[in-house]
Amino acid sequence: MTTPHTHLVQPELALTLSESGSGRPVLILHGGGGPATVTGIADHLAPTAHTIVPTHPGWNGAPRPDWFTGVDDLALAYLHLLRDRGLRDVLVVGSSLGGWIGAEMAVRDQAGIISGLVLIDAAGVAVEGEPIRDFFALDARGVAEYCYHDSDRFYVDPAGIPAEQLVLRQANMATLRTIAGDPYMHDPKLLRRLGRVHIPTLLLWGESDRIVTPAYGAAYAAAFGNGRLEVIPKAGHLPQIEQPEATFVLIDSFLEG
Numbered sequence: 309m310t311t312p313h314t315h316l317v318q319p320e321l322a323l324t325l326s327e328s329g330s331g332r333p334v335l336i337l338h339g340g341g342g343p344a345t346v347t348g349i350a351d352h353l354a355p356t357a358h359t360i361v362p363t364h365p366g367w368n369g370a371p372r373p374d375w376f377t378g379v380d381d382l383a384l385a386y387l388h389l390l391r392d393r394g395l396r397d398v399l400v401v402g403s404s405l406g407g408w409i410g411a412e413m414a415v416r417d418q419a420g421i422i423s424g425l426v427l428i429d430a431a432g433v434a435v436e437g438e439p440i441r442d443f444f445a446l447d448a449r450g451v452a453e454y455c456y457h458d459s460d461r462f463y464v465d466p467a468g469i470p471a472e473q474l475v476l477r478q479a480n481m482a483t484l485r486t487i488a489g490d491p492y493m494h495d496p497k498l499l500r501r502l503g504r505v506h507i508p509t510l511l512l513w514g515e516s517d518r519i520v521t522p523a524y525g526a527a528y529a530a531a532f533g534n535g536r537l538e539v540i541p542k543a544g545h546l547p548q549i550e551q552p553e554a555t556f557v558l559i560d561s562f563l564e565g
Contacts, residue, residue, distance in 0.1 A: 317388045324363040324370040329354035333395045335386060336361045339404025340484045342368055346403055349548050352556045362386065366483030368476060377486055379495065383412035390421045401426040404545065405488060408432025415501045425509040426559055429517050429545045430528065433499040438524040440493045444485060455545040457516035499531050506533035510562045512555060514543035
């Protein structure tokens with residue numbers, strides 16, 4: 309991936325981007341854990357596509373204006389980025405919060421810039437009987453248990469994290485709370501709007517995700533005009549990290565289709 313650079317969307321908003329490869333443009337949107345959670349996807353697609361990986365404003369020290377407080381701000385900023393670049397036939401791939409941003413982009417894409425969506429264990433909608441787990445209430449052990457199929461493998465003891473890394477993580481979580489904390493991790497109107505989105509949409513879901521369950525994913529997929537769900541065994545909320553090969557096979561198949 310190239311060295312990060314910035315793109316000025318408007319005078320007070322500069323987006324931090326990493327790009328690589330050539331071919332069909334693929335915008336890859338990270339979740340609360342930051343851009344490192346989608347690096348594997350970008351590396352996998354870069355040989356055959358033009359990958360664009362933003363660091364969301366407020367994550368990892370990227371500047372965030374005071375007025376930039378919602379997922380709608382993120383969705384519009386990335387649509388403006390694609391429009392400024394004159395990009396067409398864009399695939400948007402989003403993990404968790406990034407999937408929610410992708411869905412919000414699709415309902416606002418009046419210019420038809422986006423031609424496909426891959427949402428990986430996305431948040432963003434309210435599904436009756438399938439509440440989104442309160443991530444902010446979980447300690448490190450709880451995060452591992454709710455996010456991963458193999459929680460022992462992915463549990464990280466906070467005591468072993470360098471102080472500067474801990475500060476960065478806490479700042480990222482504070483930004484997540486500002487952007488998506490109220491209402492918690494969803495847009496009450498989004499589910500009803502997805503029926504107008506008819507571009508091919510693939511929802512990938514970890515079978516063991518306890519942040520947003522596969523049943524939540526099924527309801528999400530059914531709301532799209534052209535959506536389908538694929539469940540990945542032995543994976544939780546981040547199948548691209550826990551079961552990368554299975555995840556990449558499904559993304560490649562979707563691209564070929």
